[in-house]
Amino acid sequence: MTNLEVIIRRVSFLVVGLGLFLPVVKAETMAEKSLVEIVQRQHDIFARAEKEGEQLDEARLRGELQGVIKSYDILIQKNPDYALAYGGYGMLLGKVGMKKEAVIMLLKANKLDATMPEVKNQVAVFLAEDGKPVDALPWITSAIDLDPTKALYHFHLGELLAAGRSDFIRTGQFDDAKLDQSMLDAFKRASELAEGDFPIAYRHAKAYYELTTPRWAEGLTVWEKLEQMKINDAQRQLVRMQRANMLIKLGRPAEARPLLDTVTAIDLAPEKQTLLDELAKAGEK
Numbered sequence: 001m002t003n004l005e006v007i008i009r010r011v012s013f014l015v016v017g018l019g020l021f022l023p024v025v026k027a028e029t030m031a032e033k034s035l036v037e038i039v040q041r042q043h044d045i046f047a048r049a050e051k052e053g054e055q056l057d058e059a060r061l062r063g064e065l066q067g068v069i070k071s072y073d074i075l076i077q078k079n080p081d082y083a084l085a086y087g088g089y090g091m092l093l094g095k096v097g098m099k100k101e102a103v104i105m106l107l108k109a110n111k112l113d114a115t116m117p118e119v120k121n122q123v124a125v126f127l128a129e130d131g132k133p134v135d136a137l138p139w140i141t142s143a144i145d146l147d148p149t150k151a152l153y154h155f156h157l158g159e160l161l162a163a164g165r166s167d168f169i170r171t172g173q174f175d176d177a178k179l180d181q182s183m184l185d186a187f188k189r190a191s192e193l194a195e196g197d198f199p200i201a202y203r204h205a206k207a208y209y210e211l212t213t214p215r216w217a218e219g220l221t222v223w224e225k226l227e228q229m230k231i232n233d234a235q236r237q238l239v240r241m242q243r244a245n246m247l248i249k250l251g252r253p254a255e256a257r258p259l260l261d262t263v264t265a266i267d268l269a270p271e272k273q274t275l276l277d278e279l280a281k282a283g284e285k
Contacts, residue, residue, distance in 0.1 A: 031082050034071070035088060090104075206242075
C-alpha cells in the first residue's frame with residue numbers, strides 16, 4: 001500500500017463508509033471531505049501517469065500536480081490545525097521530489113498529532129535518504145510502536161540498520177552482534193507480516209550475507225523456504241542460484257552444481273559464471 005493510500009485509510013476512520021480509495025458518502029466535516037477529494041485526485045493522477053508510461057504528457061502532469069498542491073495550500077490555510085492535511089501534503093511533496101518541503105509538512109503533522117505512524121515512517125525514510133540513519137532510527141521505531149502490524153515499517157527498520165551499520169556502531173547504540181540480530185529480526189518480521197511478498201522475503205534471505213559473521217546454514221534454510229513460495233520461473237532461478245551460493249560457502253559443491261544447471265536466465269549468466277568459477281576452484285567436477 002502506498003503512503004497516499006495510508007492517508008486515505010486514516011481518513012476512512014473519520015468518514016462513514018469510505019472505501020479503500022473512493023469516498024462514497026459525505027465526510028463529517030468539510031475539511032475531511034476536502035482531504036478525501038484531494039487524495040483521491042492525486043491517486044488518480046499518479047495511476048494514470050503510470051499507465052501512460054512512455055506516452056506520459058509531462059506538461060499536463062505538472063499542471064495537474066500544481067493544482068493538487070494549490071488545493072492543499074487552501075485546505076491548510078482554512079484548517080491550520082488539521083494534522084492529516086499536513087501529512088497528506090508532505091507525502092505528495094516527497095513523491096514529487098520536494099523532500100525538504102515534505103519534511104517540514106510532516107514534522108508539522110507530527111507536532112499536531114504524534115499518533116500517525118505513516119508520518120513517522122516517512123520522516124525516517126527521508127532522514128535515511130539524507131544520510132542521517134541515527135536521526136532516522138527513533139522515527140521508525142516510533143512508527144513500529146504505533147503500528148507493529150505494518151510490514152513496511154519493519155522492512156524499513158531492517159534497511160536502515162543494514163545501511164547505517166557503521167554509524168550505529170560508532171555511536172555505541174549497537175555492537176555488531178546486537179545490530180546483526182536486530183536487522184535479521186526486522187526483516188524476518190516484515191516477511192512474516194507480508195506473507196507471499198517475494199521482494200520482502202528475498203531481502204530477508206539476503207540479510208544473512210550481510211552479517212558480521214555470515215550464517216550460511218541458517219541462511220540456506222531461509223532460501224529453501226523461499227523457493228516453496230508461489231513465485232515465477234525467473235524468481236525461482238534467482239533463488240536457486242542463491243541456494244547454490246550458500247551450498248558452496250558451506251563446502252557442499254556437489255549439491256550446488258545441479259541447482260546451477262537449472263539457472264538459464266540470460267541476466268543471471270554473470271553471477272552464475274562467478275559461482276561456476278568458485279566450483280572449479282573447489283575442485284568440483
